[in-house]
């Protein structure tokens with residue numbers, strides 16, 4: 001009987017470890033990871049940040065939308081190592097489907113190309129939606145982003161900032177922006193102020209720093 005109880009306790013403990021704070025479940029769905037990707041990451045880090053590295057110490061979380069209809073199409077888009085011009089392909093660490101399902105695409109501390117100026121220190125979360133600039137991210141995605149950001153903050157205590165891709169200029173106040181290539185910039189609108197305001201409101205007690213519009 002005692003043995004049975006012990007086994008049951010161990011089973012419950014192992015199950016609990018799978019479900020994180022806020023009921024968050026992370027599904028591993030890795031994009032291809034290879035020597036070629038590591039080489040391209042290293043080249044990107046050298047060119048844009050003057051750094052020789054493939055991984056990051058996360059200090060910020062950047063929220064995006066995909067402007068694509070399905071998680072599968074974004075997954076496919078991120079999958080390959082090369083963007084087609086001999087440089088590192090774009091990718092984010094996490095991809096959140098419209099029903100709130102969270103996919104982990106790369107190691108959490110990989111240096112991924114998702115936001116100019118901050119890739120050396122930022123974890124990226126992509127959310128499926130935003131086609132044509134529509135601010136249509138769902139309630140389930142909001143809940144998933146909150147749980148995911150709380151999980152990341154707990155795991156990486158250096159994380160102090162959360163901002164949307166469109167807030168890339170405002171976020172320079174963090175002092176984290178670095179870009180060695182002059183004029184390398186593109187205007188962004190994702191994931192829209194409505195979603196960022198909702199995130200900020202729900203994470204007000206977190207101690208994380210957000211930016212105004």
Ligand SMILES: [Zn+2]
Nearest residue numbers: 064065165190
């Ligand atoms: Zn973006």
